[in-house]
Amino acid sequence: MKNPLQTFGFQVLTSSKTGEPALPRLSRRGFIALSASLGSSCSMISSAKPDAGADDLATVDPASAPARTTANTTYRTPKVQGPVPRNPDLNLPSSGASSGITFSRVSVAQPYIAITFDDGPHPKNTPRLLDMLRERNIKATFYVIGRNVDLYPNVLRRTVSEGHEIGNHTYNHPILSKLGDSTVRDELTKCRDAVARAAGVKPRTLRPPYGALLQRQREWIHRELEYPTIMWSVDPLDWKRPGASVVTSRILSNTTPGAIVLAHDLHASTVDAMPATLDGLLRKGFKFVTVSQLLAMGSQTAPGQVASGQ
C-alpha cells in the first residue's frame, strides 16, 4: 500500500531492523514540511485533524528534529514577469491609538487593508511570496510558528529585512483554548524568543492557531504580554486547497476597507493565487498596510461584526 506520506511527495524511509515493524521515517526536512501541511491551518479547528494515515506520524518525535541554521543557498529570486500594479509608499505609524484586546477588522476612513500569512516561514513558498510582495511594494504581516522560525531563520530574516511585520502564532501551533495558562505562556514566549533570535525583532500582535482563544485568555495575554489578539474578516479557506482562482475570487469579493485578510504561506496553491489576488486588490484601489499600521489608524471593531461597507 502506498504510504500516505508519499501522497505529499515526501520520501519515506523504513526501518531495516529485522523483526521490527517497518516504522515510517522521514528526513527532517520532510517531517517539518509534512507537519506544517497537516496541522497548521488557522481558520478551523477541524483542520487540525490530519489527513488519513497521519497516525503513522506518531512515531516521529518533533523534538528530535534539530534546528536548521544554515542559509537557504539554493533559492534564486526569479525575474519580474512584466509590469504589475504597485502599492503606494505608505510611511504610516505602527504604534499608538488603539488599546483593544481583539480585532477582526478596523474602521478606517480610507481603503486600507492588511493581508496576513500564517504558519510559515516555509523554505520555498515564503520566498516566492516575498518576491510577489516586493514587486508590488506591499508590506504584509506574517504570523509565524516559532518551530518553523528555528528551522528557517534566514527566511524570517529576509521577511523582516523587506519591511514586513512579524506576528506571534505560537511555537507548536496548539489549540490554546484547551491549554493551561503556563503552557500558553510558554508557547507565546518561545515563539517570541525564536523571532528575536532569528531577526532581532519582537512580534507585536498574536494570532491564535485556529482562532481558538478564550476571552479570559485574550485578556491576560493582552495585560501581561501586551499582544492584541488579531482575528480576520476575510477567510478564503485556502487551507482546503480549493484552487488558486477560487482563493482569488473569495478574497476579491469579500474584502472591504479595514479588512484583515487571512491566508497561509505554507500552501503552494495559496501563493499561486497571490499575483492575481494582489493585483486585483490594488486595481480596486485598496492600499496595503501592516496589521500594526492598520490598528494604529482605526478604532476597534468587535470580532464577527459585519463590515460597514465602503
Ligand code: NI
Ligand atoms: Ni495557523
